[in-house]
Amino acid sequence: MKFLITGGAGFIGSNYLHYVTDKYNDDYFVCLDALTYAGNYNNIKDLEGKDNYKFVKGDITDRAFIDKLFCDEKFDVVINFAAESHVDNSIKNPEIFLVTNIIGTEILMDASLKYNVKRYHQVSTDEVYGDLPLDRPDLLFTESTPLHTSSPYSTSKASADLLVMAYYRTYGLPVTISRCSNNYGPYQFPEKLIPLTIMKALNNENIPVYGTGENVRDWIHVYDHNIGVDLIVRKGKIGEVYNLGGHSERPNIEIVKLILKQMNKSEDLITFVEDRKGHDLRYAIDSSKVEKELGWKRTYDFERGIKETIDWYLNNKEWINDIKSGRYKESYKG
Ligand SMILES: NC(=O)c1ccc[n+]([C@@H]2O[C@H](COP(=O)([O-])OP(=O)(O)OC[C@H]3O[C@@H](n4cnc5c(N)ncnc54)[C@H](O)[C@@H]3O)[C@@H](O)[C@H]2O)c1
Secondary structure (H helix, E strand, O other): OOOEEEOOOOHHHHHHHHHHHHHOOOOOEEEOOOOOOOOHHOOHHHHHHHHOOEEEEEOOOOOHHHHHHHHHHOOEEEEEEOOOOOHHHHHHHOOOOOOOOOHHHHHHHHHHHHHHHHOOEEEEEEHHHHHHHOOOOOEEEEEOOOOOOOHHHHHHHHHHHHHHHHHHHHHOEEEEEEEEEEEOOOOOOOOOOOHHHHHHHOOOEEEEEOOOOOOOOOEEHHHHHHHHHHHHHOOOOOEEEEEEOOOEEHHHHHHHHHHHHHOOOOOHHHEEOOOOOOOOOEOOEOOOOHHHHHHHOOOOOOOHHHHHHHHHHHHHHHHHHHHHHOHHHHOOOO
C-alpha cells in the first residue's frame, strides 16, 4: 500500500515514519511537509535512501499542488499529522490554525475522495474534549464526551474532527480519527514543556511554568501513540473515533522537577509566570475502546519513558543547538 504521511517532519510524524519504514518493507511512505518553523528536516534526514520512503516538500493548504500529488501518486492511505500544534501560538494568532488545521484537512479529504483513497486517518487530540476538574479524578474523557474546546488550537482540531465525520456521513469517505493525550519522546520541538525545560536547564536559564504549575496532563510516549495510529489505520472500523492515552496523569510542576533532578540542576531555575489564558486544568483519557476492540497496549510506563526521553535530549545536544541557533532551517537542501 502507498501511504501519504503529512506533517512527517514534525515531532509525532517523524517518530511514526521511523517506526513504519522499518516495520513495513512492502508498503511505501511519502512524507509531505511544508517545513514550517516546527518542521525539522533533521528529524527525518536518516530516512533518505530507504527504498520504501520519499520526502516531498509542500503545503496541505495548496489545493492545486495537493490535487496533482494525489493524481500522480495514487495513495491508498492518508494519515494527516500536519497541523499548527502550539496552543500559545494559537492564542496570539488564531488564523493560521484555522487555515492549516481546518482548510488543510478539507483539501486533503477532497483529494482523498476524488482519487479513491481507501482510508483517511485524522490525528487529533484529547484537547477537543476541553478540560476536567482537578478534584474529580474519577472523570475521564471517552469517545462520547461532548466536544467542548478552550483554545483556538483545540477549536481548530475539533472543527476538523467534525468535518472528517461530515465527509464520512455525507460523501462516504472511509475515515477514522484518533484522539491522543500529551505526547513525549524524541524530536519534539522545544517550545513544548519537556524539551523546553531540558533546553533551558542545559543553559542554566529560567524555566517558565504557567500559574502554579498544578495543571494536570496525561502523558503518553510518542511510540505508544504511533503504534495506536498504525493499528487504527490498519484494523480500526471506518467512521469510528478512538482515544489513546498514557494513563499517566502528572501536574506540570512535577514534570519540571523530575527533569531538573535527572539533570542535577537546581529547582531555583523554576520561574512561575502569568497563567496561560483559558488554561485547561486537567486532561485524562479513557482508552478502553481501542484496548478492547483493537488490542492496543501501551509499552512504556511513565518512569521508563521519561528517563529515556531526557537521556535522548542530553545525548542529542547538537539537535537542540541547531534549533536554538536556527541552523535546523537549512537542514533540507532539496
Ligand atoms: N504533541 C502532542 O502532544 C499531540 C497530542 C495529540 C495530538 N497531536 C496532534 O498530532 C499531530 C502532530 O503533532 P506534533 O506534536 O508532531 O506537531 P508538530 O508541530 O511537531 O509538527 C507539525 C508538522 O506539520 C507540518 N505542517 C504544518 N503546517 C503544514 C502545512 N500547511 N502543510 C504541510 N505540513 C505542515 C510542520 O512543518 C511540522 O513538521 C497534530 O495534528 C497535533 O494536533 C499532538
